[in-house]
Amino acid sequence: MNMDQNNDLNVARQGFEASLNKLQSDILLLGDLVIQAINKSIHSLKTRNIEKSQEVIKDDDKIDDLETEIQVLCVELIRKEAPLASDLRRIVSALQIVDELERIGDYAEGIAKISVTMGKLVPINELVLIPKMAESSVNMLSKSLESYTLRDFSICSSILEELRSKDKEINAMHKQVQSELLNTIKSDSSKGGEQATYLMWAAHNLERIADRSKNIAERSLFQVTGEIS
Amino acid sequence: MGKIDNATIASSGSNENIIKFDVSNNILQCENLSVNYGEVAAIENVSMGIPKNSIVSLIGPSGCGKSTLLRCFNRMNDLIPQASVKGSVRFFQNEIYSDNVDPTEIRFRIGMVFQRPNPFPKSIYENIAFGPKINGLTDNLDEVVESSLRRAAVWDEVKDRLNESALSISGGQQQRICIARALAVNPEVILMDEPASALDPISTQSIEDLIVELSSEVTILIVTHNMQQATRISDYAAFMLAGEERIGRLIEYGTNEQVFGNPKDSRTEAYVTGRIG
Numbered sequence: 001m002n003m004d005q006n007n008d009l010n011v012a013r014q015g016f017e018a019s020l021n022k023l024q025s026d027i028l029l030l031g032d033l034v035i036q037a038i039n040k041s042i043h044s045l046k047t048r049n050i051e052k053s054q055e056v057i058k059d060d061d062k063i064d065d066l067e068t069e070i071q072v073l074c075v076e077l078i079r080k081e082a083p084l085a086s087d088l089r090r091i092v093s094a095l096q097i098v099d100e101l102e103r104i105g106d107y108a109e110g111i112a113k114i115s116v117t118m119g120k121l122v123p124i125n126e127l128v129l130i131p132k133m134a135e136s137s138v139n140m141l142s143k144s145l146e147s148y149t150l151r152d153f154s155i156c157s158s159i160l161e162e163l164r165s166k167d168k169e170i171n172a173m174h175k176q177v178q179s180e181l182l183n184t185i186k187s188d189s190s191k192g193g194e195q196a197t198y199l200m201w202a203a204h205n206l207e208r209i210a211d212r213s214k215n216i217a218e219r220s221l222f223q224v225t226g227e228i229s
Numbered sequence: 230m231g232k233i234d235n236a237t238i239a240s241s242g243s244n245e246n247i248i249k250f251d252v253s254n255n256i257l258q259c260e261n262l263s264v265n266y267g268e269v270a271a272i273e274n275v276s277m278g279i280p281k282n283s284i285v286s287l288i289g290p291s292g293c294g295k296s297t298l299l300r301c302f303n304r305m306n307d308l309i310p311q312a313s314v315k316g317s318v319r320f321f322q323n324e325i326y327s328d329n330v331d332p333t334e335i336r337f338r339i340g341m342v343f344q345r346p347n348p349f350p351k352s353i354y355e356n357i358a359f360g361p362k363i364n365g366l367t368d369n370l371d372e373v374v375e376s377s378l379r380r381a382a383v384w385d386e387v388k389d390r391l392n393e394s395a396l397s398i399s400g401g402q403q404q405r406i407c408i409a410r411a412l413a414v415n416p417e418v419i420l421m422d423e424p425a426s427a428l429d430p431i432s433t434q435s436i437e438d439l440i441v442e443l444s445s446e447v448t449i450l451i452v453t454h455n456m457q458q459a460t461r462i463s464d465y466a467a468f469m470l471a472g473e474e475r476i477g478r479l480i481e482y483g484t485n486e487q488v489f490g491n492p493k494d495s496r497t498e499a500y501v502t503g504r505i506g
Binding site: 083084085089 | 456504
């Protein structure tokens with residue numbers, strides 16, 4: 001069913017409709033907080049700004065709180081409204097997406113913790129690929145949230161295709177970063193090797209962010225088709 | 230769900246939102262079925278097949294013709310003055326509206342359970358024995374009564390009260406007595422018109438459990454306004470809707486997953502999500 005037809009018929013259950021809209025805007029707000037956390041954690045890793053990293057760690061509580069709030073709203077809507085068809089799919093996908101976003105928030109927090117652990121150490125090399133991975137991951141996350149909002153089969157399918165391809169690119173970047181950092185570890189047994197180990201974890205977190213962004217695009221398509229992939 | 234896993238879904242015909250089964254697997258089949266009450270059209274051009282041993286829910290807003298359609302399947306509309314039926318209803322490939330068909334026999338083979346429990350003002354035993362006796366069965370009546378009550382999952386509750394009035398037991402028990410009464414003549418189909426709408430949640434649950442259990446041996450068509458109930462118990466669901474001219478039509482007929490999970494028609498979506506009706 002297209003959304004125009006749906007709008008014509010939304011004459012009843014206005015309270016429920018308002019709650020579903022709130023659910024969507026809360027998820028977008030959570031997505032926004034998570035994107036800010038990734039950007040901030042990478043920027044502070046790159047610039048060795050420990051205070052900013054600590055802010056990311058502290059702000060993760062806001063992400064966790066909002067996740068809980070959204071989950072409570074979902075459970076309440078299921079309990080009160082006994083949703084079916086598109087309503088049920090919206091709530092189920094919201095529950096899945098909120099979980100993905102919270103985990104992405106944890107990965108950003110993890111990068112911030114790595115940054116704090118590394119302290120004021122001057123980077124072994126200028127960070128190039130890791131910020132690039134972060135940029136691509138954030139881009140994937142934004143696209144997946146766009147897909148979630150639009151609820152259109154052709155757009156959601158094409159975004160998912162695009163993100164699957166982007167995910168492969170990020171996996172390739174991750175391998176490259178791993179290989180470069182492994183070389184550093186092998187050749188530098190002192191502080192450089194230690195830093196390289198930390199940075200490998202940061203790259204791993206970014207690779208996982210990309211995976212979970214792709215998951216969000218899959219959940220967004222489920223919202224339209226009802227098919228679990 | 231979808232018990233008829235190997236059902237051949239034939240070409241979609243004129244309406245791609247209506248599931249089509251291999252006709253040889255259908256216990257009931259109606260084609261271009263229309264019903265008028267006097268000059269007033271109630272339903273128009275309904276065509277659908279009911280696969281054997283399935284549970285099919287008929288859903289839709291009040292006045293869309295669900296009960297009218299249900300009654301067509303065992304000629305109960307014959308009892309309504311001014312009702313006229315056009316089109317075809319086949320039971321095991323036999324036209325039930327043919328002149329040579331005895332409607333009483335059809336109603337034994339296609340039983341009916343109504344919204345409100347309607348036991349006869351007789352003992353529980355007599356209620357169950359009534360149908361078999363009319364059919365000339367006088368031997369083994371005790372056995373028939375017991376097995377019917379067992380199949381309707383009410384034996385344990387009434388076995389010591391068989392001679393008490395059927396009106397003296399609870400509403401949920403009365404409804405299961407009515408189901409047992411229908412089962413006593415070994416029907417192949419049971420039509421149920423909102424069988425749990427007058428019952429409390431526990432009794433409703435026991436009726437739903439019973440319906441699912443019975444479907445291994447009996448085909449069940451059920452009219453219900455309870456979407457959650459239809460979702461819980463049915464293999465297939467048919468959505469009917471009356472337009473401005475108040476004539477009921479079949480809008481969508483599909484698997485449980487389709488109708489309640491991802492309906493094809495926007496009107497079905499609006500109904501099952503509570504936007505209309």
